[in-house]
Amino acid sequence: MSDLKELFERFRQKDRRALARLLSHATQSEGAEIIRTQVTPRPTGSVVALTGSGGVGKSSLVGRIAERLRNDGIQVAVLACDPESPYTGGALLGDRIRMSSLASDPGLFIRSVATPGGRQAVAENLDLMCQLLLEYGFEIVLIETVGAGQADVAVRELADILVLLLQPETGDELQWEKAGILEVADVVVVNKADLPGADAVMAQLQGQLNLPGCRPVPIFKVSATQGEGLDELWKAVLELRTES
Template sequence: MSKKIDVDKQVAEARAGSRRATARLLTALESDSEQVPHITAATAGGNAKVIGLTGSPGVGKSTLTSALISAWRAQGLRVAVLAVDPSSPFSGGAILGDRVRMADHALDDGVYIRSVATRGHLGGLAATTGASVRLLEGLGFDVVIVETVGVGQAEVEIASLADTTLLLLAPGMGDAIQAVKAGVVEIADVYVVNKADRPGADATVRDMRAMMSLVRREAGEWRQPIVKTQAEDAGGIDELTAEIDNHREWLIKHDRLAAMRRHRAWAEIRAAVDDRLRHHYRVGDDLAAQLADGDIDVYAAVRKVLDD
């Protein structure tokens, strides 16, 4: 059981810029503390830009995240980052290396960076990522960046969480072919060809444009731009932030942002209800044995659980 905290005091300090207070609140949330209802009530509200950053391992997600932080901090915005790392299937641990790559922001009180282990949760995120984003919004951050684990074509959960999803590609890594596979191409709002100083960057852009031409769009639909960046020296970052702003303006103009957030809220409520039901209704070993032995069918077993 996690140690109790003074929620109101920690919320006030976090909103004033205390990273330690922010960390304590997130830790309580992730550990499913009995204080979670108090924490979520105290941090309700907020209207941050939620940016999803996804792509294959090695394309430079953390380096690009660091460059985006610098750009938004130059505009005076408070920025939070949730960097999701895969957990070991053997030890359960994770190499939380993203803080090392973002060390330039370690002393900036306007930036909060937290590495989060997936702990076996699929989809490229951790189980508590959505609740953590809502908490950070409520603490007054202007931008929340969610950097996923290195994803494949089925790990598209970030699209349901972020307002704008960036899909990173890199020349010479086969990403252009991977991106056209079902799942990945649909989740991106902006394509980013990072490490654009490498040979093959222009070819990657051409491949992506050719593949995008095969995707049918209704009139007035958002057409994903392709931005070339060199994140290590901030090349192309201004153009990228401009495209992110363009996408947000398009969402607002077409009443998509509010609809997306309502759907996100519905999914969050549903997940919380499902979690409560799992904790409330217990499936006993005897009932499982009856089903396995064929003495009862699954729907009768369900009725028995609910009736008990």
């Protein structure tokens, strides 16, 4: 307890190592309970979650968005959760970042979050980790998570903006429809637009979403690897952010 108290003092003086240690404590139930009593319940800033099947391009897109936000001077933190391979997302992102000018950027924070086994895609107390990062001063927290049934509900509650990623020709559209995630997503993105079949998925989505009387859901076609369509996507996310 006294250890946590001291960590909090250092955290409030913007000590990055204290932040990192508090985040570790936040993943354990005992530490989390205490931290919950200390954090600001609704710090300013936004939590944007990207969800989608493995391999759809979440890490690639998160990397692109993080770079873009840093170029705009926005302080950004990334929480990469991947139940299939807990460290892949972070490693992939980490590799990208290490090679770029962002390597020692104090305005960027990246953390891989190990998730419990099975299909639960959202680590326990992820909400608390977001609160810590926002209170520390990050303006946007990007979460990468593999959507899976129950977990989608948790992500929905946690995120201010939920972005669902699909890719051409995976048959995923139906799967997402079944899981109900298509209905709760704020933005739908068809990634890998450089590959054939993206327009077909777009057309299919247009038919399923945005029916008369339904909440409008913007759909975007992007290529994370080519860096295409990102301006439009991010503009829409920022607009939603000011509305929410």
